[in-house]
Amino acid sequence: MRGAIRLLAVISVASSFVAPSSAIPTVSWSSSAVSIILLTGTLSSSHITFVSTQNLENIDVTIVPALKPYVSVFPSHYAQLVGGLSYEVRILFSIPATTLPGMYSGTIKLSSNTKPPGVFAVPLSVSITVQQPTSTFIPPDIALPSLDRVVGVTSSGPFYASNELLISVIPGTTDAQVEGLAAAENALFLGQDRPSHTYQLLIPFSDLHEAITLIQLLHSYKFVGYAIPAFFSQSQVTFPNDASWNLDVRFTRSWGQETIHLPSAWDLTQGDTNVTLAVIDGGFDLNHEDLKPAAESSTPGFDPTHGTEVASLAAATGDNIVGLAGAMWKSHLILLGSDYQDIYFDLHARHNMYVAIAQGARIINYSYARNWSSRCNPTMSEADRLSLVASETQFWQQVVQFAPNVLFVFAAGNDHDLVDSVFPATLGTQDANVNTVAGTDLLSNEASYSNYGRVSIWAPGGDQSTRLCDGSSSSPVSTAHIWVAQPQNSYGFVSGTSYSAPFVSGVAGLMLSKNSSLTAPEIKNFIDATADPTGQLDPSGNDIRVLNAFHAVQQAIANPEFDFALDSLLVVGNVNGGAGFFDDFNDGSLTVPPTSNINCNLNTAPVSESGGFLHLSSADGANTFTPGALVDNCFLxxxxxxxxxxxxxxxxxxTASFRxxxxxxxQAYGLQLFTVGTDELVSTFVTNNGAGPVVGALTKTATDVVTVENVPLNLTGAQRVFLRLTYNDSTNQVAQSFSTDGSTFTTVSVPQPGTVMTTGTQALTSVFGSVQLATSP
Known part of the structure; x- marks a missing residue:
């Protein structure tokens, strides 16, 4: 029995093994019967195996007509069966909302029209008991909506369960209070998710606008934290339609892994089975030759295609001759599936995240998304759209903020749209433990379908012409795809941000394999700080920076290096007898102004100008240690x-503008001004005091009296940090300030105001990046 939560899904499987009755070719089921109890309008699944006594060909799995409205199987056909081997059939039970209560019985059988023809063995007996939901009994588990209740705002989504709302109540609320709400609002109970205090209500509404009106009514109950329609997320995948790929050319299979420098990272680590990585997805082939999941903790779901593909990129077994190598070869891999194709019931997905957390997952990958932008929902009123965005934020933050030291990795989505209204991906702009991953093509360009904007990182996803949410099609520059494992020990090519995300999840696992003390926010920051700049901007003007697995793992191992990016430097006033200067570091010359004058200790040529940035970097992280050294830095x-x-x-x-x-x-990056020939110094910088980013203001007098003041810095959604020093020639004082938008500056006041040139006649400004190193033994 799979461990996934299902409402009233009391699936009874007889334990006896049905033996063949003669020497005639027969197929024997692992169980003699399957029985299940379900509510109308709900869905569940079961799994059963069979063994053939001989090799067989062209076998169909058939369902008697009486059960066809309620039962489907996967796979429904086998081209060949090898005698003596065990094969799995996945059975999906979907009870339409209009089904009358009662018992529905029949059989599932295996048959063939060739070699030899006929029906094999005793058919599998199946019985379904259908019950009606009530307002007085709350089923103990999540109920998955039946297929007929999956409704789309348009044919391409977003999708939700008809006539179902989810309410999350505040802790301490009793079932009696919720039952009173149901009775007052003529609602029936479908199920619940105990960990999140969430109830599933069957309550009629005609469309999402009417649902939002009901939600506003439910919010009048003081014990309701929030209410939301029962949404489905969609897999973020596009499938190639070109069958002419040459599967024997390595470049076509491994370009993504090579782009993010995984071979170099694997020289440092291939993973650790003590690190738990969870993939929440539609379904999985748990017996695939290239996947080694923790069977006791995993659930296969119904359709194993998408989940198998995603999981293989994160954690397929490496160095085993077959298939491909996942980013993290060795892991404690948990795979938690669903019972739908290409969509995932949000409540079930979130519940499985809680399950993964309870089983020790440090990384959770979820390659599904839903977009509430006005572009993708042009007929929806702005008020309704904003209401859904607010509800979605509460829904997903409930689990993300429950586990602040778990890294959640979400696909950015495939609508070529801003990520701001894409769920759960947009949480990467708000929560320090969420990585939102956008997709790149073979040339590290933005993939033509990928969402963009305030994403956390970019990673290979392949590219091809893709139908977008507004009905238009994307226009790819390159059409290389990503090589993945697929069900029944097969392999193929795919594209989408679904496949960008597991690269990041696997690399995060490699980092934890070398440094298990890393926090989720640290992992996110490390991945961002070590990403490769491409010199390109997305349509919103944000930098496209691609995952670098090697540098990310290096950062996790040594944790002394830095890579800070200076976007511009503006000097207004008399400098070297002139009128100041401005450099946006777009010319690539390192000469205007004289930026060739760089001083870095413990480094060899670490400074580079690319993508509109001057990079102040330490050299290769772990190699920066020198006996007795305390500080590694670069000055411009x-x-x-x-x-x-x-x-x-x-x-x-x-004014210096940093990424x-x-x-x-x-670590620190900043701006300073000091008197030539003395120790008089004023500095403004960004650092981390252990609790998060701060702006530091330091002053030092000519007699070495040092004063430091720190101000918390909120970088959520920020693209730049502006640091400013303002020198008053009459008083010799220097004001220190900062901004995250470039227009409104906040002054940092220190008890001992900073001054320069109280003695001496010249002061020198410089920009720096540095890191304090532990003294080497």
Missing amino acids: GLDATGYRFNKGSGGATI ADAPLPA
Whole structure:
């Protein structure tokens, strides 16, 4: 019996093995009968195996007419059966909402028209007891909606369960209170999810607008935390239609792994079976030759296609001759499936996330999404759309914030749209333990279908012309696809952000394999900080930065390196006898202004200008240690005369714009001004005080009196951090301020105001990136 939650799904399987009765070719079922109890309008599944006494060909799995309205099987046909081997049949029970209560019985049998023809063995007996939901009994588990209740706003979604609302109540609410609500609102109970205090109500409504009106009514009950329609997420996959791929050319199969430098990362680690990685998806082939899931913790679901593909990229067994190597070869892999094709009932998906958390998962991959943008829902009123966005945020944050040290990896979606209204992917802009992954093509361009904007990271997803939510089709530059495992020990090519996400999940597992003390936010920050800049912007103007597995694992191992990106430097005022300067680092020359004057200790040529950034980097992370060294840093303008200010020549304002990287503890990037020939210094910088990013303001007098003030820095949704020093030539004082939008600056006040040139006649400005290192033994 699979361990997935199902409402009243009391599936009874007789334990006896039916033996063949003669030497005639027969097929024997592992169980003599299957029986199940379900409510009208709900769905569940079962799994059963059989063995043939001889090799057989062209076998059909057939269902008697009396059961066909309620039962389907997967697979329904086998081209060949090998005698003595066990084969699994997945049985899906879907009870339409209009079904009358009662008992429905029949059989499932195996038959062939060739070699030899006939029906084999005793047919499998199946009985279904159908009951009606009530307002007085709350079933103990989640109920999956029957297939007839899956309704789309359009033919391509979003999808929801008709006449069903979910209510989440505040802790301490009793069942009696919820039953009173149901009685007052003429609602019936379909099921519940105990861990999240969520109830499934059957309550009539004609469309989503009417559902939102009912939700507003339910919010009048003080014990209701929130209510939401019972949505389904959609798999984020597009399938190639070109059958002419040459499967023997390695480049077509492994370009994604090579793009993100996995072979180099595998030199450091292939994973660790003590690290638990969970994939929440539609279904899985748990017996696939290239997957080794924890069988006791996994549930196969009904359709094994999409889940098998996604799981293989994250954790397929490597170095075993067959198939492919997942990003994380070795892991404690949990696979939790559903009972639908290409959609996932949100309540069940979220429940399975709780299940994975309870089983110790540190990483949860979910490659499904739903988009509530106005572009994808043009007929929906803005009020309704915003109401659903608010409800969705509460729904998904309930599990994400329940487990702040679990890294949730979500696919960004395939609508070529901003990710802001895509769920659950948009949580990556709000929650420190959520990584939202967009897709790139063979050339590390934005994939033509991929959503974009405030995503966490980009990773290979392949590309092809894809039908988008507004009915248009994307226009790919390159049409290479991603090679994946597929059911029944087969393999093939696919595309979509569904397949970008598991690359990130697997790399996160590699990082934990080398440093199990990493927190989920640290993993997210490491992955972002070590990503490869492409020099390209997405349609919203955000940088496209591609996952680098090797550098991410290095960062996890040593944790001393840094890679900070300076976007622009503006100096207004008298500098070196001139009128200031501005550099946006787009010319690639490192000469205007004299940016070739870089001083870095413990590094060899770490500075590079690309993608509109000047990168201040330490060299290869773990190789930066030098006996006795305490600080590794890079300065722009440390000794350059082109960055000097002269006393008596007027005030000056220096503004440095950095990419909004969240530094790790002991890392910092910033801007400073100091008096030439003395120790007088003023500095404004971004660092991490252990609790999160802060802006630090430091002053040091000529007599070495140091004062430091820290102000919390919220980087959620920020693309840049602006640091500013404003020098007053009359008072010698320097004001320190910062901004995340470039227009509104906040002053950081320190008890000892910063000054320069109280003695001496010149001050020098510089930009820096640094990290405090542990002293080497």
